[in-house]
Amino acid sequence: MNYKTLDPCKTYLITGAAGFIGYYLSRKLLEQGCKVIGIDNINDYYDVNLKYTRLNQLERYEKFTFIKEDISNKEIVMIIFKEYKPNVVVNLAAQAGVRYSIENPDVYIQSNIIGFYNILEACRYNTVEHLVYASSSSVYGANKKVPFKETDFVDNPVSLYASTKKSNELMAHTYSHLYKLPATGLRFFTVYGPLGRPDMAYFGFTDKYFSGEPIKIFNNGDFENDLYRDFTYIDDIVEGIERLIGNPPIGVVQHKIFNIGNNSPEKLMVFIETLEIALSKALNKEVRFEKIFEPIKPGDVPATYASTDLLQEAVNFKPKTSIEEGLQNFANWYVDYYRVK
Structure with missing residues (x-):
């Protein structure tokens, strides 16, 4: 199937640009000569040094503009949209983490609900050609039927984080229906790299x-009944987003949802053993983790497994990076970045 590639003449606004996926997507767009406006509040949910490392790499590109702001500030969001007039918006800013949503629910409502509403409003009033936004595999909750398909029932989330992501999908659908805003939601499956x-x-x-x-x-x-996860390497996530960006939904309601997952779930213990092997190679010595086994945590689900048929049909793409290759890349980076022995 044919799909439209990126237009380097357009302006792309990416929220959460200092985040993991936001950084890699921004870099990919910049490498292709696109103009990128990055927004991030640089919160301290995890080590801000990593966020600044990512930002420093992005700021080497002439066509990158960074704005340190919070999308929960509607006035600021509206000013940014009015000034920079983005053609395409990719909303990756969100409070992440299933377990943290149990400890600190306020930040999830602030960022994932209010922040996303502000982005929708800004898109509505500024004639954005396409809004792409991050949803999550967590919306599938404790669904037992696998692989998870985009048409599955997802009204039983088991964490507040999942509830906020399901809410985002509903909100985007409504704005698409009311204001003809082309919007694409992406359900990411355990991204690593x-x-x-x-x-x-x-x-x-x-x-x-x-x-x-x-x-x-x-x-x-x-x-025997180990947790299964559909581990998806960061390059595959970014390629999926990149292909979808130039292909906004068409139809009566211009809103679509896609899974981006590896379509090849691995047992958690196999993933851990593969990580031990990758670190052993990176360090040139044997690595074995000392392990403590505990009960599954509230909000965790036993398995995530993506059907990627819709993605393949839409843009002829299916994630393909093996955990052996992906974890080796991570291990090599970690050993180098933190200078460990």
Whole structure:
């Protein structure tokens, strides 16, 4: 199937530009000569040094403009849209993390609900050609039927984070219906890679190893019924977004939702063993994590597994990076970045 490629003459506004996915997407667009306006509030949910490392790399590009602001400030958001007149908006700014939403629900409402509403309003009043926004695989809740399809019932979220993402999908659908705003929601499945988020398990396990601490695995030590995750490498996520950006939905309601996942779930223990092998190669010595097994945490789900048929049909793309390749890239980066031995 034919799909439209990026237009480097357009202006792309990316919220959460100092975040993991936001950084890689911004860099990909800039490499192709696009003008990118990045917004981020640089919050301290995790190590801000990583965010500044990403930003420093983006600021090498002449066509990158960074604005340190919070999308929950509607007045500021409206001013930015009016001044820079983005053609395409990619909303990746959000408070991430399933478990953290149990401890600190306020920030999820502020960023994921109010912030997203402000982005929708700004798109409505500024004739944006396409809004692409981050949803999450967490909207599938405790669904047992796999692989997860975009048409599945998703009205039983098991975390506040998932509820906010489901709300985003509903809000975007409404704005598409009322104001003819072309919008595409992306349900990401466990994204990993170099310069990633330290709150993600693979990064945390690596930190623990170098701190001489055991890792906690929340599967009750049940290897037969281990947790399954559809681990998706960052380059695959970015390619999926890039292909969809130039192809806004058409139809009566211009709103579509796509899974972006690896379509190849791995047992958590297999993922951990692969990470041990990758670190062993990066360090040139054997690495084995000390493991503590605990019960599954509230809000966690037993399996994530994406159907990617719709994505393939729309833009002829299916994520393909193996965990062996992806985790080796991460391990090499980690050892180099933190100068560990």
